[in-house]
Amino acid sequence: MRRPDRGGAVGAARLPLRKSLAGRLLTVTALVASCSVAATAWLAVQTTSVAIRQEQGQNLKSDAKIYDTLLGYAATHPDWDGVDTTVRELAVESGRRIVLTTPGRRPFVDSANSRSAGGGSSDDLLAQQASAVVDPRSVDTVLVPDDARAGADRVDPRAVGPFRLPAKEHDALRKASAGRVECLSRMGIAADVVESPGGRPRVQFVSDETEAGTDNVTDRDMEAKCFASYPVGPTATERKALSALNQLADACLKRQGRTAVKLNLDLSWDRSYAYGRDDAVSGAEDGLSDREAKALAAKKAEDAATAERKAASGDALDYAPAEIRDSAYDRAVASCVESARREQLTGYVAEPALLFIDGPGAAGVPGFDLSRANTARIAGVTALVLALTVGASVLAGARLVRPLHALTGAAQRMREGLHATPVPVASDNEIGRLTAAFNDMAVHRARLEEQRKVMVSDVAHELRTPLSNIRGWLEAAHDGLAVPDPAFVSSLLEEAVQLQHLINDLQDLGAADAGALRLHRKPVRIDELLGQVAAAHQGLAETAGVTLTVLTPPPGTPHPPLLDADPVRLRQAVSNLLSNAVRHTPAGGTVTLRRYVTDPGDELAVEVSDTGSGIPAGDLPYVFDRFWRAEKSRNRGTGGSGLGLAIVLKLAEAHGGTVDVASTEGEGATFTLRLPTAGSRKPEGPGRP
Secondary structure (H helix, E strand, O other), rough: OOOOOHHHHHOOOOOOOOOOOOHHHHHHHHHHHHHHHHHHHHHHEEEEEEEEHHHHHHHHHHHHHHHHHHHHHHHHHHOOOOOHHHHHHHHHHHHOOEEOOOOOOOEEEEEOOOOOOOOOOOHHHHHHHEEEEEEOOOOOOOOOOOOOOOOOOOOOOOOOOHHOOHHHHHHHHHHHHHHHHHHHOOOOOOEEEOOOOOOOOEEEEHHHHHHHHOOOOHHHHHHHHHHHHHHOOOOOOHHHHHHHHHHHHHHHHHHHOOOOOOOHHHOOOOOOOOOOOOOEEOHHHHHHOHHHHHHHHHHHHHHHHHHHHHHOOOOOOOOEEEEOOOOOHHHHHHHHHHHHHHHHOOOOEEEEEEEOOOOOOOOOOOOOOOOOHHHHHHHHHEEEEEHHHHHHHHHHHHHHHHHHHHHHHHHHHHHHOOOOOOOOOOOOOOOHHHHHHHHHHHHHHHHHHHHHHHHHHHHHHHHHHHHHHHHHHHHHOOOOOOEEEEEHHHHHHHHHHHHHHHHHHHHHHHHHHOOOOOOOEEEOHHHHHHHHHHHHHHHHHHHHHHHEEOOOOOOOOOOOOOOOHHHHHHHHHHHHHHHHHHOOOOOEEEEEEEEEEOOOOOEEEEEEEEEOOOOOHHHHHHHOOOOOOOOOOOOOOOOOOOOOOHHHHHHHHHHEEEEEEEEEEEEEEEEEEEOOOOOOOOOOOOOOO
């Protein structure tokens, strides 16, 4: 009873999808598709984000220009009358809609209308949040294109209010500044005249190197003389405006319980004016040490020198608060000056207005609206791509796995000992070639199996004959039917020798197949070896009535090269060829043994020819198979064990050589053994020492 084969049962069972090739292919394809969709989506998002940022950057630049232009208009006009022309020009230039409204969102200028809105537009058409607030007294530092546009108090420098100079005062200051520049030019100092937004001219040095060259005392004295020769002190208009601003700042400080301040034209203040009062008391009153009192006196002197230099040069009059000092009093003064300046500008600049850019009806950024419908559309396309990918993977996987299933079934049938039918080759690809190779392997395996069965039968037959003879003679002697005389013993010895010869041949073939056939190599002269083999078979040939001839080369022929071979194994191979030739040659025939060097000179050939019955052409491929005989009856008188030629083939391969046969039926056969010479021995097969 045959035991169940667990391996066969496992091989026949269908693999789960997660372990099958189709399942893995489907998983990998779905993963690749998902990664592809994710990468595409990420790339699209990144590209879209870059495009949006670029669009936003362009819009921000356009917004900054629109805001700065309208801010300049508000800083130089007491109201918004006449701004509609400027708004329409900006709208045409930017290609966007511009709307100005009151703080209560009542539009008074709309670029979408041909004239001012006049309050007729509805705030329902405006965006929920304004783009900016246009107020020259509080500049938006995000939209200001240049940080210089806003001072420390965020008041637009173009909003000068009562400090704007009339033409007469402007011309006088311009003339004095030109005189200063001419005087400096004569001293070799390059300078130029620039004007502040209020119309006050001032001297500006051309390069830092020139200004740096005035560090020595002599140049400073000459520079001071030029400034003193052309005084540019505060004009009547500036003194009046500065006095009003000082009163507003003092009122603010008084409400805080602080000491009044004296402002300069550049809106800085005289620190010495407050020394000894408020939080800057004298050292004696505050309990300062002598060292601290000296430091305070040095600071007073430094501030006084700075004020005198500014008064002499008339520079830096941009009507912006000076650097905020690191003291509570200075911070309070800066805050009061800021609020006073904003209060003073009331009536000189336009009221704050809300600015709307690209409001309702204007074109936004096309194609970037991730609405619910667009999100659903993206999800649908992604699902469709995945579905198509999975469907294509299923079809491809089915086509890929179908022939593999057929191969698995055929292999399982072979394992169970059933006849393996050829698997159809569907196409000429990797799987098709695998199928063709499997079919060839199945045919070769069937042939080997048949040869194995024949070999077992042949071995049993070869062993049965001598053993049967030995048993028969022994039983006859045991029963008293035969006398154990010398003839009796000789017959048993002959059968035992035949049996031993067969076992030795099988042992040699087994060692050759296992790679354990050892060779004891040494230099061999082929002529001597052939002479020895011919002499050993001369008696056998004479008994069979066959002429054994060894062909020798003519005198003067160079000796053949030496062979690096095992002389015992080589004699065995040549002896097998000679005995096979004598056995198949009828009486009166001839067996010829000769040697020669092949044309390239790297091989030595030993040729054994006979004039026997020859070998049919259909039997030539099986001559070197084990236990093969042309005479199927396996008559011991016409053939040996059928292992001699197989042993010759294995010995030739062990020496790195070959053996072949050529025959014409009825005319004899020729076996040629080719061996590499000592200087050109090829890599050896099994039996390498």
